[in-house]
Amino acid sequence: MKVKICGIRTVEEALMTAAEKPDFIGMVFAPSKRQIDYSTAREITDALIDSGIKTVGVFVNPTKDEADRAFSETAIDYIQFHGDEDKALVEQYQNRAIKAFPSNSELSYEERFDYKAEYILIDSPREKYYGGSGTVFNWSELPLELLDRNRLGLAGGLNPDNVDKAVKNVTPALIDVSSGVEKDGKKDQELIRKFIKNVRGGAHD
Numbered sequence: 001m002k003v004k005i006c007g008i009r010t011v012e013e014a015l016m017t018a019a020e021k022p023d024f025i026g027m028v029f030a031p032s033k034r035q036i037d038y039s040t041a042r043e044i045t046d047a048l049i050d051s052g053i054k055t056v057g058v059f060v061n062p063t064k065d066e067a068d069r070a071f072s073e074t075a076i077d078y079i080q081f082h083g084d085e086d087k088a089l090v091e092q093y094q095n096r097a098i099k100a101f102p103s104n105s106e107l108s109y110e111e112r113f114d115y116k117a118e119y120i121l122i123d124s125p126r127e128k129y130y131g132g133s134g135t136v137f138n139w140s141e142l143p144l145e146l147l148d149r150n151r152l153g154l155a156g157g158l159n160p161d162n163v164d165k166a167v168k169n170v171t172p173a174l175i176d177v178s179s180g181v182e183k184d185g186k187k188d189q190e191l192i193r194k195f196i197k198n199v200r201g202g203a204h205d
C-alpha cells in the first residue's frame, strides 16, 4: 500500500516529510490555502530528485497547456486531476495520472474506474475547495466488491487515528492525506511519522 502526503508548500516541509519516507509527495496548484506556484514546486521537485519519492502536482480542471507546463517547468512525476476533467484529457497522461472523484460523484463507480489512470482516488464530497477539506466520508458507501483495488486510492479526512481502520476496512492501493498531518495549519513531522507507521505497521484492532 502506497502513502501520499499532500499539500507540501516549501523545500523545508518537503525534506522533513521525505525523512519519513512516503511513496508520494503532493503539491497543490489548484485554488487552496495550500496552493503554490511552479517556481516553488521546481525547488521542491529538485530537492527530492534523488529521494526515490514520486512527486505529484494537484490540479482542478487544468487546461492541457497548464498540465504540460507543470511537467516542463517542474520535475513532477504525476499529475492529480481533482476536478471535473474530461476523460480524454486525463487519458493523455494515463500512467502519470491520478484521477480523483468525490464519493458522491454523479458518475457510477463503473464509469469512474473506466478512466485510464494509474489510480482512481475517492475523496469526500466537495466543500469550499475541491479537496483538502479534512472531512471523512462513510467508507461503507464504497462498493468494494466492484472496484479494482489495485487502482483504488482513498482520501478525505484521514489522520493517524483513523487510518488503520481505513486500511483494514477498505484496503486501497493508495492512501492520501493532507489536513490530518497538519498542526496549526502546517505539516507536522510527528503526525506524518505516526500516519505512515499506522498505514505500514498495520496497527489494526
Ligand SMILES: O=C(O)c1ccccc1N[C@@H]1O[C@H](COP(=O)(O)O)[C@@H](O)[C@H]1O
Residues within 6 Å of the ligand: 006, 007, 026, 028, 030, 031, 032, 033, 034, 035, 058, 059, 060, 082, 100, 121, 123, 129, 130, 131, 132, 133, 134, 135, 155, 156, 157, 158, 176, 177, 178, 179, 180
Ligand atoms: O489539499 C488541498 O488543499 C487540495 C485542494 C484542492 C484539491 C485537492 C486538494 N488536496 C487533496 O484533497 C484530498 C483530501 O485532503 P484531506 O486529507 O481531507 O485534507 C487529498 O486527495 C489531497 O490530495
